[in-house]
Amino acid sequence: MIPTLAETATTIQSTLEGWNVLPEGGAMFLAAVIHVALVAGFFGLPAGIFIWAERKVSGRIQDRLGPTRVGGKFGWLQALADGGKLVQKEDLVPADADGPLFRVAPYVVVVSSLAALMFLPFSDGWIAVSLDIGLYVMLAVMSLEVIGVILAGYASGSKWALFGGMREAAQMVSYEIPMSICVVIPIVTAGSLNLNEIGAMQSGWFGNWILLNDPFTFIAFFVYFVCATASCKRAPFDLAEAESELVAGFLTEYSGFRWSFFFLAEYASMFTVCGIAVLLFLGGWHTGIPGLDGLLDGPRYGSGGFVFNWLANLLGFGVFFGKASLLVCVQIWIRWTLPRLRIDQVMMTCLKYLVPISCVLFLGAVIWPLALSVTGRTTWGDPAGNRAAPTLRLESSTTPNSTPGPLAASNRETAP
């Protein structure tokens, strides 16, 4: 029989089951394999691109050319060459190190930053695991990354590494607080923890992006971005690997492929936190251009058949990837522009400034709709395009499949 794509199939698993060629449980297994392969692809691909971008941008900022030779004109295969070089190096474990923990630490970092990508929607419905508490699970999984870094610092049996690990622990535990509060602010505005739903909510003009919803969400984006940069241990917050004081911090004793695992995870989690920022504040996969989004929303959220839906989602994926990459480039730009802070300055920035600021923003974001309701509105200005004013959707939540419009698409578990 000829495998066909059923119109009703919304997930890879249901598509495979529709073919009726696989044994029982085989469809689930194969769908899981496809999901894992795609997510692993999105773990490696952005990392490769951003490693090249980092070298190129840093080179230009320092009045150098950066990589020019590998892979043609712009050296765009540099990341692959780096990888090839690192695989060949010897896998060293120092005599004083705690061997098993030293070996396992990079895997903890990689697995947690890979697992976080499972809950990130790349376009409407293009998500490996769609959960109502997707953002919460994502933050939970991302918080595991610090364990790997601390274990690496501790198990190296070196003072530099120990200091790096301790700094990382102190920094991460503190910066999680303002970051979590800033993440809650768009959730309060959107009324959902489902990342797909939050993204779908911001269709229409760029004025519908949660960033421009009220002044508090506007400032919250910048506070979130600072905390996200710190949580990826990027400069000016890279105290854990401050090479001017600590040799290389927790990375001191690592070499070869285990060393590169840490960096793969770092670039992937840069992409992840920027993806969260795009979904929560910058309109997700919507272009924000008046007219264009209205044209795309038709096939994207229902009518238009499978092919047009897929094409619209592919374009949405490009938009999402472009926005997230732009934010990553800002992180790279910041890294090569600002000097590193001292550890006490890092802690002071978080505990004395970012935490109070985010608390005030949170209170403001909660009070904002109440203050607006006095004037008889639910949003400031009229939402342009397809976006509806946020209302209490208790009715739609009790019958999720009968709601028309964008929100009906949010329960799908399709992957690209």
Add this chain to the structure above:
Amino acid sequence: MTEQTLFWIFAILAGGGAIGVVILQDIVRMAFSLIISLGSTAGLFFLVGADFVAATQLLVYVGGTLVLLIFGVMLTASGPFQRIKMSAGETFLGAAVGLLFFSVIVFTVIDVNWAAGNNRQVATTPGDETGNTSRAIGLRLVGIAADTNIGMDTKKNSRTGYLLPFEIVSVHLLVVLVGAAYLARAKRQEPSQSSEENA
């Protein structure tokens, strides 16, 4: 089939991690096997569809408590890799308590008549069929009990919800945190007399 395989993988990891915590002597290795144990328990929760409990387990215990544990060891350890030495008496006492507790659990599990079918029929919450089981928790928090037993007296089913108790508990925790920070704060030194003693 797939779910059973995953169950056994997570169950063995959870049990093995727990045994590792008891057997290993290096504190950080113990902490790591605790991470494996608690993380696999979170995996088991994901497997039965309890997303919220699983995510909270990861966030609070694995990502929070254990990080603080390892951080504490790093801050206080005098040597490079600190070990815990146990005397024979302590081992015997611990083993006795552990075996007693284990036998209590085993006998409880054996005593239950699993085949009797004593599951009560409950209404499903919207979202259950797509694996989004956390909606019931959210609705329950604001007083909408969607999973109330079918056929029970609806008058007993109050509409108050758990939001107020939840808020009271969280404010209580905040007060405890502020109190702990107040007690542990760096004391201001007296300007003249005792500066040398405190230093």
